[in-house]
Amino acid sequence: MSNATLKKRTGPVPVLTAEEAVRLIPDGATVAFSGAGGGIVEATAVIEALADRYHKEQQPSGLTYLHTTGLGDRADRGMSPIAIAGLCAKAIGGHWGQSPRMSELAETNQIEAYCFPQGVITQLFRSTAAGHPGILSHVGLGSFVDPRQQGGKLNEHTTKELVRLMEIDGKEWLFYPSIKPDVAIIRGTTADTDGYITMEDEPTFLDVLSIAQATKNSGGIVIVQVQRMVQARSQHPKTIKIPGFLVDAVVVVPEQMQTYQTESNRYMSGDLLAVQGGIEPLQLTERKIIARRALMEAFPGAVANLGVGISDGVGYVAAEEGVGEALTFTVELGPIGGTPAKGIIFGATISPRAVLDQPYQFDFYDGGGLDVSFLSFAEMDQAGNVNVHKFNGKIMGVGGFIDIAQNSKKVVFSGTFTTGGLSVQVNDGKVDIAKEGRFRKIVPALADISFNGIEAAQNGKEVIFITERAVFQLTARGLMLCEIAPGIDLQRDILDLLAFEPLISPELKLMDARLFQEEPMGLKQEWNAATV
Template identity: 25%
Template sequence: MLPRVGLETFVDPRNGGGAVDDISTEPQVELMESGGEEILYYPTPCLTVALLRGTTADEMGNVAMEREALVIDNLAQAMAVKNAGGVVILQVERVVLAGTFTACGFSAEIADGALKIVQEGRSRKFLEAVEQVTFSGTREARLMQSVLHVIERAVFELTTDGLRLIEVAPGADLDRDILTHMETRLIIDEIAQMGPRIFSAVEMGLRVDLLHLDLAERVALHPDGNRLFLNFEKMRIRIPRELEKVAAQATEVCKKAPGRVDVIVSYDGFSTDETLEADWARMVSGLQGQFFNKVFRHSGSAFMRMKLQEVFSSGRSHIFESSAQALAFLDS
């Protein structure tokens, strides 16, 4: 890259060249001139590997990060390394193996909120032994790794004793549709029904489950009535209506307090549409003027803390790295 970005800053070779310490002597950036103007040359690094963290992964490489505090640039890093011929290594909390129960000719449909198997596949997938081990269930079970097999008609969980059947689809028969078509020994205790939302034509409402936008659980008043807890973790504010709902819920809860409340707010993973940032700040300012005493905001992201400091510069606002620090300061 040959931009002017970084001139006369710490990445300028005349000001250290981006070296992080005295030991780093090899220049990382080169000062050049083009058309009479100074520019900086940033050598393109050879990307060989990306080490990332996620929450859930499937065998197709799809990754969900629903429990991760920091998700910025994960996709960009993975794509950059992959396009450069490198390898992406992702650590996840659990693995979900998804697919059909049988293969070669299998066909099914959903009708009246239940699964209907139109034609069974000719080839079984759950065998007594496989020819080649590409995923070691024995090792993963020994390491207590959470592994789920999600099939169209059932859900299996890997345990140290083998596969446990934990859910069956509505409309599927245990003997006819499952046990008859597998050689693997199963552990069968209590069996639940797979979520009915999966077999419905309407939206599943995953936004609430994955992003935790249920406001009633996000806004809580302490039993003493003097503290308000706002959990904005991983909340996404994209439209004015969502902002209005937050204000309405906070107002409803604050009216139950005997007086002004001290507020502790979690902003981990929070984001709002750029066009709504000013509206969000005005909404919070209105609540603070009406109900709040001191406000203690916290986020594990240094970037988020910097933004919070810019937006909420009031002397009654305190910004911390964790909820523990905020509570300790409040109790001091």
């Protein structure tokens, strides 16, 4: 079936195999993918068929990949099967680390590679659909995406400047140009025979509608993988996420998983409400200590974001403390409320209160709607700059980090003090560093900046840095050590591991003793008393 035939259809939507669908992709096409880590809304069968076709025929070739967030399992799934030089010539992504073989292509200069903020890319799809030339945004100023730094370029092979610095009425903005997809590879749950798509089993909607609209209005082809087909008009119109006229071909995969880990978790799809207390508490490790201390920076009624990594434990601690309903957790992929999942299926949520399309979630974030965000750091320096996108030569990307950190009223960064073999034990309410990590994460100055601490301090943003042994606060003069854990030696376990002299608060105190006990901290009682 030709592309022209697909575009002119007036009858039922063509139902193709994954192998047939990828033959619609021409050489040199820009291909937009839906999906997030852990297989969320990922068209896995179509991606694998694309890889198989290239291995057999060396076609299509010279593709540009466009994806909002990171697909994969941090190993061989997601975008990794199609991380093939020759098949891919260029990639623009919000996050790379979930598909490490894509990162390797960029690290070895085999493709052009860009990393833009997740919110920017998802909004660009919507802008492209509307025929706009691009978007003006403050998101990314002062970071590696700023053209005065790297302009989002990830390697030496990438030379073209896509991001432009502009000034309007004396204020700086970044201009991100629209990118027109030739092909969309996206996923839903059910298609009717006219191509109308619902997403009832999916943990979130992501930006599938915006991708489909952008592709169709650019003259491209929209391929949707689903689990099942039903008769036309048999589904409630308010459940339709993608209208049939946007869909050129459907690939039915009856064995389609909800995530890599779940066939159909009804709590994640929002159909069932999890019993309070039914979520297993975290073990008392450095991760739980950090998550507990981070949660103390929240307050009743707060609207918060939870980031991936060590910070994803905050939602579980909140549930354990019985305060999960006292504040509203949001995840950049769209879920609101509930308990955000952790690990590779981060982005899914247990029993969410609502689920938005991803672009609208970022509209709220970018406008400053978040009261507090809980994010993880890979490296930070004495000025409060943070790097999460590229370290030790490895490309990870930023996801929604820049959008969230730059615009949240308060930012809580979490991470262990060192990494690489770090072993921490908690005994009798004290922290014991049984084995120090090989790599130091707090350095004098960063070469790659994902969050600009200097600009944040100038703007008066409240920024806290939490580790298992110390808490720092960002000041106009840089990092200030405010708290240390019981059992930690200030000189041996902190100062000797820093290649600079941090500011030390004249009111330096011990971290709360409740952080290091097995039983809950009693935050619910505290918060209830605070709201009386």
